[in-house]
Amino acid sequence: MAVELQNDLDDILSLHLNEFFDYISSIRYGYKDQNNNLHFLGDEDFKKYQYSFSTPEQIIHNNCGWCWDLSELIKLYCRKNGIACKSFFLEYLSNDFHHTHTQVLACINGKWSACPDNSMGTKINNPDFNTLEECFKWMKDSYIEYLKYVLQDNFDKLKLTIKEYNCIFSQDMTEDEYLNLIRN
Structure with missing residues (x-):
């Protein structure tokens, strides 16, 4: 089974850029719990949850x-x-x-873009920016806009954290373990 999963991963990593992000967008939005059960948005x-990091x-x-x-x-x-x-x-706490x-x-191709995932409707290189700083500002402003929409007058910028991370996450890591690692 492990060899088969590695072959599947190699196949996915070999896709053309647009095919790869189409694939990413097609992945069902959900998580695996500590008992390896899957939970999807809309499920009761x-x-x-007892989130478990998926490799x-x-x-x-x-x-x-x-x-x-x-990510x-x-x-x-x-x-x-x-x-x-x-x-x-990005965290609002x-x-x-x-x-x-x-x-x-x-x-x-020399332009910075937010990579699509299965929770946003963006496409790769749409929008795109000449610099990382411009792209970062767009990402930050978009997140704040979302938070202000949800929280309305209760939005407090002091409760917002946005930081670059380079963590290595372990298979089956819990939510608390993940958050402790990524926050530090």
Whole structure:
């Protein structure tokens, strides 16, 4: 089974850029729990989770992941295909509302773009920017716009964290383990 999953991963990592991001966008939005059960957005038990980090092989096998998992698959694709990329952790943490997102920004054909995942409707290089700084600003502003939409007058910029990360995540890591590692 492990050899088969590695072959599947190699096949995915060998896809043309647009095919790869079409594949990423097709992955069902959900997570694997500590008992290896899958939970998808819309399921009754979606929010009653014991999250377990999925490796790229597990994402492919389960056709399931959310941004934390998918960012690692996207970064692996970029590294294998010589594409410069940076990964960012975005978090809004208050007593009333907690939201996180991970986002990979990549430089393709000399332009920086947010890499699509299965939670956003963006396409690679649309929009695109001449510099990483411009792309980062767009990503940050888009996240803040989303938060202001959800929180309205309760948005507090002091509760927002956005940082680049370079962590190595272990298979089956819990939510708390993941957050402790990525926050530090």
